[in-house]
Amino acid sequence: MSQQAISVDNLNLYYGQNHALKNISMDIDKNSVTALIGPSGCGKSTFLRTLNRMNDMIPGVKIEGQINIHNQNIYSDQVHVEMLRKNVGMVFQAPNPFPKSIYDNVAYGPRIHGLRDKKKLDELIEKSLRGAAIWDEVKDRLKDKATGLSGGQQQRLCIARALAVEPEVLLMDEPTSALDPISTAKIEELIQELKTSYTIVIVTHNMQQAARISDKTAFFLSGDLIEYNKTEQLFSTPKHKQTEDYITGRFG
Amino acid sequence: MSAEKTLSKEHTNQQTSSSLRNHSHSSSQVQRRRGWNYLFHALFLLATLVGIIVLAFLLFDIVKRGWSWLTPDFFENFASRLPSRSGFKAAIWGSLWMIGVTAPLTFILGVSTAIYLEEYSKKNWLSRFIQLNISNLAGVPSIVYGILGLTLFVRILGLGSSVLAGSLTMTLLVLPIVIVASRESIASVPSILKQASYAMGASRWQTIRHVVLPYALPGVLTGTILALSRAIGETAPLIMVGAVTFVAFTPENLFSPFTVMPIQIYQWIGLPRIEFQQLAAAGIIVLLIVLLTMNAIAILLRNKFQR
Numbered sequence: 001m002s003q004q005a006i007s008v009d010n011l012n013l014y015y016g017q018n019h020a021l022k023n024i025s026m027d028i029d030k031n032s033v034t035a036l037i038g039p040s041g042c043g044k045s046t047f048l049r050t051l052n053r054m055n056d057m058i059p060g061v062k063i064e065g066q067i068n069i070h071n072q073n074i075y076s077d078q079v080h081v082e083m084l085r086k087n088v089g090m091v092f093q094a095p096n097p098f099p100k101s102i103y104d105n106v107a108y109g110p111r112i113h114g115l116r117d118k119k120k121l122d123e124l125i126e127k128s129l130r131g132a133a134i135w136d137e138v139k140d141r142l143k144d145k146a147t148g149l150s151g152g153q154q155q156r157l158c159i160a161r162a163l164a165v166e167p168e169v170l171l172m173d174e175p176t177s178a179l180d181p182i183s184t185a186k187i188e189e190l191i192q193e194l195k196t197s198y199t200i201v202i203v204t205h206n207m208q209q210a211a212r213i214s215d216k217t218a219f220f221l222s223g224d225l226i227e228y229n230k231t232e233q234l235f236s237t238p239k240h241k242q243t244e245d246y247i248t249g250r251f252g
Numbered sequence: 253m254s255a256e257k258t259l260s261k262e263h264t265n266q267q268t269s270s271s272l273r274n275h276s277h278s279s280s281q282v283q284r285r286r287g288w289n290y291l292f293h294a295l296f297l298l299a300t301l302v303g304i305i306v307l308a309f310l311l312f313d314i315v316k317r318g319w320s321w322l323t324p325d326f327f328e329n330f331a332s333r334l335p336s337r338s339g340f341k342a343a344i345w346g347s348l349w350m351i352g353v354t355a356p357l358t359f360i361l362g363v364s365t366a367i368y369l370e371e372y373s374k375k376n377w378l379s380r381f382i383q384l385n386i387s388n389l390a391g392v393p394s395i396v397y398g399i400l401g402l403t404l405f406v407r408i409l410g411l412g413s414s415v416l417a418g419s420l421t422m423t424l425l426v427l428p429i430v431i432v433a434s435r436e437s438i439a440s441v442p443s444i445l446k447q448a449s450y451a452m453g454a455s456r457w458q459t460i461r462h463v464v465l466p467y468a469l470p471g472v473l474t475g476t477i478l479a480l481s482r483a484i485g486e487t488a489p490l491i492m493v494g495a496v497t498f499v500a501f502t503p504e505n506l507f508s509p510f511t512v513m514p515i516q517i518y519q520w521i522g523l524p525r526i527e528f529q530q531l532a533a534a535g536i537i538v539l540l541i542v543l544l545t546m547n548a549i550a551i552l553l554r555n556k557f558q559r
Contacts, residue, residue, distance in 0.1 A: 052451060054451060081453075089451065089452070108454075112452065
């Protein structure tokens with residue numbers, strides 16, 4: 001039933017001397033939500049950023065192993081990082097809209113990839129804003145500054161902005177940690193809708209959130225992938241002592 | 253119940269008053285502390301007033317001497333032996349020519365350097381060395397740039413004492429200021445905005461063009477204008493390069509000899525007749541107005557783009 005979208009094989013990552021990810025191997029299903037959990041500094045965000053090569057920009061990072069996304073090794077020389085990132089979108093922890101209009105925020109990605117046709121751009125922007133469940137709230141003020149929106153709206157705008165380049169995979173790095181509970185609920189609901197068309201990998205500090213929204217959960221600890229399983233199983237019958245300790249709140 | 257409340261209230265009242273009384277010893281200490289506060293308040297006010305009063309006196313003195321000389325003739329006439337026929341025209345046009353060449357050169361070179369250092373260069377010892385030296389260059393006395401300009405542009409490149417040689421010397425002089433200001437402005441662009449751009453597949457140049465520069469532009473422009481207002485008031489390096497003091501024509505091209513406002517003012521002040529002193533005052537008024545206008549533009553730009 002489930003095809004795999006991402007396949008990670010023996011991934012190791014070093015920040016200088018620091019061995020931040022150790023022999024990570026995991027397959028991520030297409031059109032599903034995969035949650036990455038673990039205490040701060042366990043490597044879950046670093047792992048997320050290897051999937052769209054955002055770690056490349058940090059000096060002193062060395063990466064070994066292989067990551068295939070749709071059967072293409074993303075660290076091979078043939079892959080242009082710009083095209084990879086077009087296919088693997090990202091939503092960040094804090095909402096980070098550009099200080100431009102709502103329209104220009106969503107149009108940013110399509111424009112840098114060469115879309116100039118005004119009519120197509122309009123259609124794409126409406127589709128992306130609808131996709132991020134914010135169209136009704138902003139359709140009458142597309143020319144307003146995006147920085148005037150509320151935090152929750154800004155984050156959905158950032159999701160719309162990521163959708164506008166039509167990616168296949170969406171990476172989310174604690175997308176609700178800066179939001180209030182109502183905005184968080186909206187985004188969680190949105191994630192459920194998005195997974196029918198996108199493969200979603202989400203880092204979260206909130207275990208209830210992981211349990212609510214994800215199909216599979218991976219538990220990281222000090223750079224190791226300790227346990228990776230269907231979410232119900234990982235939370236109900238964890239196989240490892242460390243997983244059990246973490247999800248029952250004994251540390252982290 | 254209410255009686256109890258009143259009681260407890262009285263009790264606390266007693267407590268507070270007694271605790272205040274217990275500290276009556278320290279109330280003299282409070283007075284002493286306040287005394288010191290008043291003293292320093294007055295001292296700082298005085299320090300501020302010194303600057304303001306001196307400036308106001310200077311302005312008053314200059315306006316009083318020079319105002320009556322600010323006639324249309326003053327802007328139409330060239331330098332002359334006779335005060336009544338002397339004017340500021342050559343100096344104004346010389347300054348305009350010089351700024352006209354210096355402004356685009358410093359802007360393009362300065363901003364490009366700042367972008368390279370902030371966005372492209374690897375953060376290694378070489379880039380740190382370059383940055384340190386640029387900051388040092390911003391503090392080098394202007395006369396040293398004059399010597400450099402004389403050697404490099406006037407002599408080696410054979411440009412002579414021309415508008416071009418003067419402008420290039422001025423460019424070197426203010427370039428470090430523009431680079432430092434632009435770098436600070438570019439470095440203040442939040443990295444989460446740049447990351448958002450890269451995460452959508454933007455190249456480095458696209459990110460610079462569409463995210464970094466729009467955000468940094470007000471700071472860059474402010475820095476550039478303030479640097480140029482320094483250039484327009486500089487005298488020493490241009491005297492070194494050989495800008496002439498007695499000019500009876502406006503520059504025709506980049507290779508014409510020229511003078512600038514501060515040099516003309518300097519020359520008039522050196523002449524013995526009182527009328528020339530008044531002409532110098534009139535020149536100072538014009539130069540001040542130009543400088544204040546440039547600074548006002550810088551402030552307006554900053555406010556207009558401020559988020």
